[in-house]
Amino acid sequence: MTPTLDLAPIGNCAISALIDRQGRYVWACAPRVDGDPVFSSLMNGDDPEHGFWDIVLEGQKHVSQAYIRNTPVLRTVLTAEDGASVEIIDFAPRHPKHSRTYRPLAFGRIVRPLDGAPRIAIRLRPSADWGARPAETTSGSNHIRYLCTDVTFRLTTNCPVSHIKSERPFRLEKPLAFFFGPDEGYDQDVGPGVQAALERTTTYWQEWIRKLYLPLDYQEAVIRAAITLKLCAYEETGAIVAALTTSVPEFPESGRNWDYRYCWIRDAYYVVRALNRLGAVDILENYLGYLRNLVDSSAGGHVQPVYGVGLEEDIDERIVESVEGYHGMKPVRVGNQAREHLQHDVYGQIVLPLVQSFYDQRLLRPGTIDDFHALEKVGERAYAMHDQVDAGLWEFRTIARVHTYSSVMCWAACDRLAKAADHLGL
Numbered sequence: 001m002t003p004t005l006d007l008a009p010i011g012n013c014a015i016s017a018l019i020d021r022q023g024r025y026v027w028a029c030a031p032r033v034d035g036d037p038v039f040s041s042l043m044n045g046d047d048p049e050h051g052f053w054d055i056v057l058e059g060q061k062h063v064s065q066a067y068i069r070n071t072p073v074l075r076t077v078l079t080a081e082d083g084a085s086v087e088i089i090d091f092a093p094r095h096p097k098h099s100r101t102y103r104p105l106a107f108g109r110i111v112r113p114l115d116g117a118p119r120i121a122i123r124l125r126p127s128a129d130w131g132a133r134p135a136e137t138t139s140g141s142n143h144i145r146y147l148c149t150d151v152t153f154r155l156t157t158n159c160p161v162s163h164i165k166s167e168r169p170f171r172l173e174k175p176l177a178f179f180f181g182p183d184e185g186y187d188q189d190v191g192p193g194v195q196a197a198l199e200r201t202t203t204y205w206q207e208w209i210r211k212l213y214l215p216l217d218y219q220e221a222v223i224r225a226a227i228t229l230k231l232c233a234y235e236e237t238g239a240i241v242a243a244l245t246t247s248v249p250e251f252p253e254s255g256r257n258w259d260y261r262y263c264w265i266r267d268a269y270y271v272v273r274a275l276n277r278l279g280a281v282d283i284l285e286n287y288l289g290y291l292r293n294l295v296d297s298s299a300g301g302h303v304q305p306v307y308g309v310g311l312e313e314d315i316d317e318r319i320v321e322s323v324e325g326y327h328g329m330k331p332v333r334v335g336n337q338a339r340e341h342l343q344h345d346v347y348g349q350i351v352l353p354l355v356q357s358f359y360d361q362r363l364l365r366p367g368t369i370d371d372f373h374a375l376e377k378v379g380e381r382a383y384a385m386h387d388q389v390d391a392g393l394w395e396f397r398t399i400a401r402v403h404t405y406s407s408v409m410c411w412a413a414c415d416r417l418a419k420a421a422d423h424l425g426l
Helices: 159-168 190-208 217-232 267-276 283-299 347-360 370-385 404-424
Strands: 009-010 014-018 023-031 036-039 052-057 061-066 075-080 085-091 095-097 098-100 109-114 119-125 134-137 142-146 152-157 178-184 318-320 332-334
Touching: 009 217, 052 075, 061 134, 085 190, 095 190, 095 217, 109 190, 119 159, 134 159, 134 190, 142 159, 152 159, 217 267, 267 283, 267 347, 283 347, 283 370, 347 370, 347 404, 370 404
Parallel strands: none
Antiparallel strands: 009 014, 014 023, 023 036, 023 052, 052 119, 061 075, 075 085, 085 109, 095 098, 109 178, 134 142, 142 152, 152 178, 318 332
């Protein structure tokens, strides 16, 4: 098993995973995107013994992979030398249910025979304690429980549990369904249940794409980018993370391996601008709510460069020794020291998107006078800091100086607040 960055994300705005070209889960964290990895093999050297979930086809010769149109539902086809082939469908359920959006901490997987008499082995090996060990298991007649660090997962399936526990090859003669999710009973026949969830999830995403404003130029790439941006959203709070991963090196052996599973305020203006151009008002409103909560909790208008998805301020950086890193390239970091930095451009970056709420008639929750007064203290802080030294746009860890970019963004915060005050008649 050789790690690669040719990876396909799936998710539902509560949980996400990265799947490699072989249809192997190599990265997924729980109970949140910044949690302990349930699948950790991406960060555990070149030949990890656990932290993945794959389907091994005997005599495999060829693989093809693509998303189902306008969705993050992934289809992988494995073909053997004798022509036998199997189809693997992977997704995270997301669809309307009881007037709400159903987005469980779960993955669905369907494995179907396509041609010939394929023989497969199923290797489901979640990890615990940051990849230090395989998760402990218990099992029943149609399920296996995996005791991961912060979450206990249950695999419910119509595949014989003994095949999964032994990892022995067997003839695939009918479709098999797998629901890897919360440790609770699956309240329906797992085969039709997972198939129905797949169909409803596919419909949800295709309908969401239909409502976006999309230019004809480069439309396929824009659609894929829009889906990926939505997968980076943590819907419970509205946060949008910079990436789904930690410690992928900036370049080989650089040591510049950072944890990006957090919400950078610097991204706020650009994310809101992208969402506006897409017409993705659902994500936009949720994200603005997240930013408003940060402003409310800011002491004296001070804004950190980065926060946790649950609005946490304390995301102290540490190094994890239990995994080897991508291709053995350490360190693997959890948390990010940038939260300690002074980066004065953040005042403009948080004000610019939030003043939109005073003008935008599409929003169900428009900006209020109270919102403006909360932002005022950020503007006052921006004025006080506009000519002071900081770590700058590039987050220098050992250099502090006055940066033009930071000064300009401080000016932008004050300028937009002044215009908003005029608009509100203040």
